[in-house]
Amino acid sequence: MSAGRPFTCSVFIGVSLDGFIAREDGDLHWLTSRGEAAGGDLGYQEFIDGIDTVVMGRGTYEPGLTYDPWPHEGRHCAVLSTTLPLGADPRVTVHRDLGSLLRALEERGTKSVYVDGGQVIRTFLREGLIDELTITTVPVLIGSGLPLFGPVGRDVPLAHVSTRVFGAGVVQSTYGVVRPG
Numbered sequence: 001m002s003a004g005r006p007f008t009c010s011v012f013i014g015v016s017l018d019g020f021i022a023r024e025d026g027d028l029h030w031l032t033s034r035g036e037a038a039g040g041d042l043g044y045q046e047f048i049d050g051i052d053t054v055v056m057g058r059g060t061y062e063p064g065l066t067y068d069p070w071p072h073e074g075r076h077c078a079v080l081s082t083t084l085p086l087g088a089d090p091r092v093t094v095h096r097d098l099g100s101l102l103r104a105l106e107e108r109g110t111k112s113v114y115v116d117g118g119q120v121i122r123t124f125l126r127e128g129l130i131d132e133l134t135i136t137t138v139p140v141l142i143g144s145g146l147p148l149f150g151p152v153g154r155d156v157p158l159a160h161v162s163t164r165v166f167g168a169g170v171v172q173s174t175y176g177v178v179r180p181g
């Protein structure tokens with residue numbers, strides 16, 4: 001339970017040191033190659049074991065269609081999009097707006113949400129919905145690309161939870177979002 005909601009919302013995402021989650025054309029090799037060099041799964045399995053629902057934007061869902069096997073088997077998977085056809089992919093539920101998504105999650109008895117995709121993460125931050133962020137930073141500056149963070153209308157105070165240093169200079173930090181007292 002968090003901030004009056006029956007579920008928690010967590011981010012687990014990889015970024016370049018200059019704050020991008022993908023190149024403009026969607027390329028992720030700069031990230032995946034360094035993740036592989038670091039070795040292991042960088043805590044992903046431990047994180048995902050505590051998650052019952054994945055929420056992502058169309059921008060994350062569409063490139064993920066090439067993954068074999070589908071990485072979200074066994075978890076409810078919701079996609080925010082104003083353009084994807086509803087019901088075309090039985091593995092996901094498409095929602096047209098945040099309000100309908102949040103109502104559906106509550107009705108399903110959702111407990112723990114993994115929020116993925118830059119725009120969607122910023123939407124959740126703007127609405128005060130994120131509880132925890134785990135950011136895995138790989139040591140490269142890519143100069144331009146799709147950003148993780150951007151204006152959310154106000155400062156978001158954070159409390160540092162932990163930092164782990166993996167091989168190949170990969171650094172992972174977890175922060176909790178501090179709620180107004």
Ligand SMILES: NC(=O)c1ccc[n+]([C@@H]2O[C@H](COP(=O)([O-])OP(=O)(O)OC[C@H]3O[C@@H](n4cnc5c(N)ncnc54)[C@H](OP(=O)(O)O)[C@@H]3O)[C@@H](O)[C@H]2O)c1
Nearest residue numbers: 014021022026057058059060080081082083117118119120
């Ligand atoms: N580095 C990593 O760990 C990591 C993790 C995840 C994704 N990625 C990469 O990041 C890129 C995608 O990120 P992104 O920031 O471009 O996009 P995103 O957040 O995944 O998706 C953006 C899309 O989601 C929909 N959307 C967002 N907010 C909405 C709302 N409130 N209501 C309705 N629909 C909403 C819109 O789809 P419509 O246009 O259909 O309305 C929007 O175009 C991909 O290249 C992906 O591979 C990287």
